[in-house]
Amino acid sequence: MTAVLHPDTLAVHAGRSDLESLGVHALPIDLSTTNPLPDIERGGDSYEAMATGGRPPADGSMVYARLWNPTVARFEEALAELEHAEASVAFASGMAAMTAVILAHGPATGKHHVVAVRPLYGGTDHLLGSGLLGIETTYCHPEQVASSIRSDTGLVVVETPANPTLDIADIAAVVAQAGGVPVVVDNTFATPVLQNPIDLGAAMSLHSATKYLGGHGDVIAGVVACSEQTAEALRRVRAVTGGLLHPLGAYLLHRGLTTLPVRMRAQQESARRIVQWLIDRPEVAEVFYPGLDGDPRGILERQMRGTGAMIAMRMRGGYAAASAVTSATELFTHAVSLGGVDSLIQHPAALTHRPVPPEARPAADVLRLSIGLENADDLIADLARAFAAAPALERELREAR
Numbered sequence: 001m002t003a004v005l006h007p008d009t010l011a012v013h014a015g016r017s018d019l020e021s022l023g024v025h026a027l028p029i030d031l032s033t034t035n036p037l038p039d040i041e042r043g044g045d046s047y048e049a050m051a052t053g054g055r056p057p058a059d060g061s062m063v064y065a066r067l068w069n070p071t072v073a074r075f076e077e078a079l080a081e082l083e084h085a086e087a088s089v090a091f092a093s094g095m096a097a098m099t100a101v102i103l104a105h106g107p108a109t110g111k112h113h114v115v116a117v118r119p120l121y122g123g124t125d126h127l128l129g130s131g132l133l134g135i136e137t138t139y140c141h142p143e144q145v146a147s148s149i150r151s152d153t154g155l156v157v158v159e160t161p162a163n164p165t166l167d168i169a170d171i172a173a174v175v176a177q178a179g180g181v182p183v184v185v186d187n188t189f190a191t192p193v194l195q196n197p198i199d200l201g202a203a204m205s206l207h208s209a210t211k212y213l214g215g216h217g218d219v220i221a222g223v224v225a226c227s228e229q230t231a232e233a234l235r236r237v238r239a240v241t242g243g244l245l246h247p248l249g250a251y252l253l254h255r256g257l258t259t260l261p262v263r264m265r266a267q268q269e270s271a272r273r274i275v276q277w278l279i280d281r282p283e284v285a286e287v288f289y290p291g292l293d294g295d296p297r298g299i300l301e302r303q304m305r306g307t308g309a310m311i312a313m314r315m316r317g318g319y320a321a322a323s324a325v326t327s328a329t330e331l332f333t334h335a336v337s338l339g340g341v342d343s344l345i346q347h348p349a350a351l352t353h354r355p356v357p358p359e360a361r362p363a364a365d366v367l368r369l370s371i372g373l374e375n376a377d378d379l380i381a382d383l384a385r386a387f388a389a390a391p392a393l394e395r396e397l398r399e400a401r
Ligand SMILES: *Cc1c(COP(=O)(O)O)cnc(C)c1O
Pocket: 093, 094, 095, 096, 121, 123, 124, 159, 163, 186, 188, 189, 207, 208, 209, 210, 211, 220, 221, 222
């Protein structure tokens, strides 16, 4: 196809170019763990090509599923197109993807330092500070990236909108400050529907595909969109360390991509209505949602095509009120994770951000909402009911009067 296609069309058609020649319409699921070798020579050459991060040679073999799988490769091709990238590499989870990114840009290249912009997803913050991967991490604010770079810095990590308080970082400004050090943007909250970090100069756009890309709460996966050269380094880590995405997961993710633009728009529309409702509620001390401050620096305008479907809020009545609300909702499931068709509510300080050191951990009165595809009026009614059922909130409001 020659015309430049809209994202909605790409989401339905990308990564399917070989289906016609296979004589099928729906995505095939290739489950072979091993694959026939034409002869020792070409088998060995194929192994060598893929173990070092390349693709299977045309006259060779895929050899072994830790090196290559066609179902996974089709999903990777589709995600790369949506992210305006040359390639993408899929992993067993978002954390396996982040681990591969760090390994490929850290010790493997003689670099032992990473600059990480906070806030970050709790697991990422924890991984970077864990000492498990042989790197040292400097955590900083977006304006401090340039002053945090050292001669041995191999990677800059930034997440925007960030988990859980939806902080927005200026991707192009972070890239400029990084001064040639590759920047990975965790694009999980925005998805390629709302933001394409590679267009803004980032080297990599990383997703916990577990969230919006899968969209149905039934696959754990991660994926990194990047240049073909970076993809080779990441595939090498994947082949050697084995953090693979199973083809059944890749199938579900590729299928999920077809509805991603529609889901994002519908979930975002409900989220905006719920934000407007929350702002006026006396039980809520503060609402966190991109653009509520009016975008004074024009960052949203420059880098996003929408504000997404994640909301955070500070409850009056502190931890007790937050705890009561999570137990009282009925449509909102009290559970970690996000980005699915059903709405979730959770307490970041106790759960997703538990491993984060206290000084960087979200406050105890913060709750995070992931808005799904339910009717927004029903979700608002559920929150109203839960607020009314929280005794700590009632006490606080009475005392305030
Ligand atoms: C969930 C999440 C991750 C980790 O992904 P997993 O698939 O759970 O390993 C990373 N970044 C963000 C922003 C997330 O929400």
